[in-house]
Amino acid sequence: MTAKTKFIIGGAIILAALAWLGFVGFQESKAYYITVDEFSEMKDGLDGKTLKLAGDVVAGSIDRSTPQMEFVIASPKTSIRVRYTGSGIIPDTFKDGSKALVEGKLEADGIFNARHIEAKCASKYEAEYDDRTVS
Amino acid sequence: MANFGNFCTLLALCLSLYAIVAALTGAFRQQERVVRSAERAAYAAAGCASLAFFSLLYLLLADDFSIAHVASSSSLSLPVIYKITAVWGGHDGSMLLWAFFAAVMSAIALWQIRGKNRDMMPYVLAVLMVNLSFFLALSIFLSNPFQELVRVFPDGSTQPFIPADGQGLNPLLQYWAMVIHPPILYLGYIGFMVPFAFAVGALATRQRGEVWIRATRRWTLWTWLFLGAGLIIGGKWAYVVLGWGGYWGWDPVENAALMPWLTATAFLHSVIVQERRGMLKIWNMVLIAVTYLLCIFGTFLTRSGIVNSVHAFDDSNIGKFFVYYIIIVLGVTLILIMDRREYLRGERRLESMTSRESAFLFNNLILVVACFAVFWGTMFPVFSEWIRGVKISVGPVFFNKINIPVGLLLLLFTGIGPLFAWRKTPSASIKKMFLRPVVAAFIVSAGLLTGGMSDFYALICFALCAFVITAIIEEFYRGARARGRSAGESFPLALWRLTWKNRRRYGGNITHFGVALLFIGFAGNAFNEEATGYMRTGDEMRVGGYTLKMAGLIESQTADYRFGELHIEAYKNGRLIKTLKPERRIYDGQSTTVVGLYSTPKEDLYTVYTGMTEDMRCEVKARVNPLVFWVWAGSALMFLGTLIAIGSKGS
Numbered sequence: 001m002t003a004k005t006k007f008i009i010g011g012a013i014i015l016a017a018l019a020w021l022g023f024v025g026f027q028e029s030k031a032y033y034i035t036v037d038e039f040s041e042m043k044d045g046l047d048g049k050t051l052k053l054a055g056d057v058v059a060g061s062i063d064r065s066t067p068q069m070e071f072v073i074a075s076p077k078t079s080i081r082v083r084y085t086g087s088g089i090i091p092d093t094f095k096d097g098s099k100a101l102v103e104g105k106l107e108a109d110g111i112f113n114a115r116h117i118e119a120k121c122a123s124k125y126e127a128e129y130d131d132r133t134v135s
Numbered sequence: 136m137a138n139f140g141n142f143c144t145l146l147a148l149c150l151s152l153y154a155i156v157a158a159l160t161g162a163f164r165q166q167e168r169v170v171r172s173a174e175r176a177a178y179a180a181a182g183c184a185s186l187a188f189f190s191l192l193y194l195l196l197a198d199d200f201s202i203a204h205v206a207s208s209s210s211l212s213l214p215v216i217y218k219i220t221a222v223w224g225g226h227d228g229s230m231l232l233w234a235f236f237a238a239v240m241s242a243i244a245l246w247q248i249r250g251k252n253r254d255m256m257p258y259v260l261a262v263l264m265v266n267l268s269f270f271l272a273l274s275i276f277l278s279n280p281f282q283e284l285v286r287v288f289p290d291g292s293t294q295p296f297i298p299a300d301g302q303g304l305n306p307l308l309q310y311w312a313m314v315i316h317p318p319i320l321y322l323g324y325i326g327f328m329v330p331f332a333f334a335v336g337a338l339a340t341r342q343r344g345e346v347w348i349r350a351t352r353r354w355t356l357w358t359w360l361f362l363g364a365g366l367i368i369g370g371k372w373a374y375v376v377l378g379w380g381g382y383w384g385w386d387p388v389e390n391a392a393l394m395p396w397l398t399a400t401a402f403l404h405s406v407i408v409q410e411r412r413g414m415l416k417i418w419n420m421v422l423i424a425v426t427y428l429l430c431i432f433g434t435f436l437t438r439s440g441i442v443n444s445v446h447a448f449d450d451s452n453i454g455k456f457f458v459y460y461i462i463i464v465l466g467v468t469l470i471l472i473m474d475r476r477e478y479l480r481g482e483r484r485l486e487s488m489t490s491r492e493s494a495f496l497f498n499n500l501i502l503v504v505a506c507f508a509v510f511w512g513t514m515f516p517v518f519s520e521w522i523r524g525v526k527i528s529v530g531p532v533f534f535n536k537i538n539i540p541v542g543l544l545l546l547l548f549t550g551i552g553p554l555f556a557w558r559k560t561p562s563a564s565i566k567k568m569f570l571r572p573v574v575a576a577f578i579v580s581a582g583l584l585t586g587g588m589s590d591f592y593a594l595i596c597f598a599l600c601a602f603v604i605t606a607i608i609e610e611f612y613r614g615a616r617a618r619g620r621s622a623g624e625s626f627p628l629a630l631w632r633l634t635w636k637n638r639r640r641y642g643g644n645i646t647h648f649g650v651a652l653l654f655i656g657f658a659g660n661a662f663n664e665e666a667t668g669y670m671r672t673g674d675e676m677r678v679g680g681y682t683l684k685m686a687g688l689i690e691s692q693t694a695d696y697r698f699g700e701l702h703i704e705a706y707k708n709g710r711l712i713k714t715l716k717p718e719r720r721i722y723d724g725q726s727t728t729v730v731g732l733y734s735t736p737k738e739d740l741y742t743v744y745t746g747m748t749e750d751m752r753c754e755v756k757a758r759v760n761p762l763v764f765w766v767w768a769g770s771a772l773m774f775l776g777t778l779i780a781i782g783s784k785g786s
Binding site for chain 1 (some may be wrong): 307377378379380484485486487488490493497498500501504508511516525526527528529530531532533534535536537540541543665667696724725728743745748749756
C-alpha cells in the first residue's frame with residue numbers, strides 16, 4: 001500500500017467519525033428559527049420541536065415577581081407569553097421594546113418555555129428620523 | 136469636512152480603478168512606464184483613503200452631529216479615546232477603516248517589492264487594487280459614513296437635522312479591549328490580501344519556485360498573529376464585559392473570524408511542505424484564496440447580520456455585493472489555477488506515513504474540516520432557508536461535538552509532527568523521540584485518574600498536553616546540550632543562541648507550547664461550577680469551595696450612568712481571600728456589567744451582579760471557572776513564539 005493510499009484511508013476514517021459526530025450534534029441542537037407570526041401560522045407542524053422565536057418584547061410585559069421571569073414577545077400580528085427557565089444571565093440588552101430571540105419549546109399550558117434569551121436593543125432614533133441624505 | 140471626506144474617498148476609488156487598468160495594460164503591452172504610473176496611483180490612493188479616514192476622525196472629535204454616523208455613535212460627554220474608537224463604532228465607519236487599512240497596507244506591500252519581482256508587480260498591484268476598489272465603492276455608495284442626518288416628514292420630504300447631542304457609543308463597547316479589538320482584527324482580516332495577491336501574481340506569470348511564499352512569509356505571519364490576537368481580545372472582552380461567564384460562544388460573529396484563522400493556520404503549515412519538498416502547490420493556492428475570501432466573508436457576516444436576525448437577507452442590500460465579489464474572485468482564481476495546473480504539478484510524492492509531510496497533511500485536513508464544520512453550522516440557517524424556506528439554526532452543542540475531538544486531534548499532531556523527520560522517520564528514531572513524551576502522557580493520565588477525574592475529553596486533553604510539552608522541552612534540551620558541547624558554551628547561553636540562530640523553528644516550538652497551554656485552559660471548561668444567590672447584606676452563598684458573603688451595596692451615579700456596586704467577600708477554608716466588586720451600570724436605556732473577578736492559575740472566581748429582586752435582594756451569579764488563566768497565558772506565549780519566528784529571514 002502506498003503512503004498516499006494510507007493517508008486517504010486515515011483521512012476517510014477521521015472524516016467519517018467527525019461527520020457522525022456532526023450529525024448527532026446537529027440533531028441535538030437544531031432549532032427552528034421563526035418569528036412569532038410564522039409560529040402561530042405553522043403551530044401544528046412544530047409540536048415538541050425546539051424553536052428560536054424572534055419578536056419584540058412588549059413594553060411593560062416583563063414580570064420579574066415570579067421566581068421565573070415572564071414576558072410577552074410579539075410580531076406585528078400575534079404575540080406569545082414566554083417564561084424564562086434558563087440559568088444563564090439575561091443579557092443587558094433585554095428590556096421593554098428590544099428585539100428578543102428566545103430558544104425553547106411550547107409547553108402544554110400555552111406558555112413558551114425559554115432556556116436561552118438573546119436580545120438586541122432597538123435604535124433610539126429609528127422611530128423618529130431616517131438617516132438618508134437629501135438627494 | 137464631510138464633503139472633503141467624500142471627495143477623498145471618491146478620488147481614492149478613481150485612483151485605484153486607474154491603477155488596475157494601468158497595471159494590466161502595462162503588463163500586457165510590456166510597458167514598464169505604465170506600470171510605474173499604476174504604482175504611483177496606488178500610493179496616491181493610500182494617501183486619499185488616509186485623508187478620508189482622518190476627516191471622519193475630525194468630524195467625531197469636533198462633535199459634528201449633522202453627520203449621521205457621528206450622531207449615532209458619539210456624544211459630547213464621551214471621553215476622547217472613545218470618540219476615536221467611534222470611527223468603527225458603526226457599520227459605515229468600519230467599512231472606511233477597512234478601506235483605509237487596505238489602502239495603506241497595499242502601499243506598504245508594493246513599496247517592499249518595488250525593486251524586485253518586477254514581473255509579478257502588475258498582477259499583485261491589480262489584485263490589491265481590486266480589493267481596495269471594492270471596499271471604497273461600498274464606503275461611497277452603500278455605507279457612507281459622511282452622510283448627513285436628515286428628518287423625514289410623513290409626505291416623504293426631508294430636511295437636514297442637527298441634534299443637540301449624539302446618542303453616544305454603545306456602553307458595551309466602552310472597554311479597553313474594544314478600543315483595540317476591531318483594528319487588530321481588521322489588520323488580521325485585511326493582511327491576507329497580500330499573500331493572496333502574490334499567489335495570483337505567481338500564477339499569472341507562471342513564476343518558478345516559491346518566490347511568492349518567501350516574499351509574503353512575514354505578511355502571512357503578522358496577519359495570522361493579528362487575527363489570532365483579535366480573536367483572543369474579543370474573547371477577553373466577552374468574558375469580562377458580557378458577563379455570561381465564558382469567552383467563546385460559537386456566535387456567528389466569532390465564527391466569522393475563526394474560519395479564516397483555521398485555514399490560515401493550515402496555510403502556514405502547508406507552505407513549509409512546499410518550500411521543503413515542492414509538494415502541495417495547488418493546495419496552497421487554494422488555501423490562501425479560501426483564507427482571503429473567508430476574511431471578506433467574515434466582514435460580510437459581521438456586517439450584514441444575515442445569520443443573526445430572522446430573514447435579514449432581503450433587507451440588507453450590502454450583502455449581495457459581498458456575495459457577488461466573493462463568487463467573482465473565487466471563479467477567477469479557480470480558472471487561473473485550472474489553467475496553470477501543469478506548472479503547479481508537485482515535484483515529489485508522499486513517501487511514508489511516518490514523515491513530517493504526512494503529519495502536515497493531517498494537520499491541514501483537520502483544520503480544513505474544522506473550518507468546514509464551523510462554516511456549515513454558522514450558515515445552516517441561511518442554507519435551510521434557501522432550500523426549505525425555514526430557518527434552522529444549530530447551537531453550541533453541534534460545534535462542540537465536532538470541534539472538541541478536532542481540537543484534540545490537532546493537539547496530537549502538534550505533538551507528533553515535529554518529532555517526525557522529512558520523507559521517512561527511521562523506526563529507531565521514533566522510539567527515541569516518542570519515549571519520554573509518551574511516558575509523560577501516561578504519568579499525567581494515571582495521576583489524574585487516581586485523583587478521580589472522570590471527564591473523558593479533559594483527561595485526553597491533559598495527557599496530550601503533557602505529550603506536547605515534554606516533546607518541546609526535550610527538543611530545546613537536546614539542541615542546547617549538543618550546541619553547548621560542540622561550541623563549548625554554557626547551557627543557558629547555548630539555549631539562547633540555539634533559539635536565536637533558528638528563530639523560525641524554535642519560534643514555532645514556543646508557539647506550539649502556547650497551544651498546549653491554551654488547550655489546558657480549554658479543558659478547564661469541563662469543570663465549571665455555577666450558582667445563583669439572592670442576598671442581602673450579611674447573607675452568604677457557596678460556589679465550588681468558596682463562600683461568598685455580601686458585605687454591602689454602594690449605589691451612586693456618574694455623569695453618564697447610575698451604578699450599583701456589590702461588595703462580596705470571598706472566603707476559602709474560612710480565610711478571606713479577596714473582596715470582589717461586581718458592578719451593574721445603568722446608562723440611559725441600557726445596562727452593562729462589570730464582572731467581579733478573582734483570577735489565579737488554578738481557577739477564576741467570577742461574580743456578576745445581575746440586579747435586584749422585588750424584595751430587595753441582590754441577585755448574584757457566581758461561577759468557578761478552572762484554568763481560564765491558561766487561555767490568556769497560552770495565547771500570549773503563542774504570540775511571543777510567532778514574533779520570534781517572524782524575526783527570522785526564512786529557511
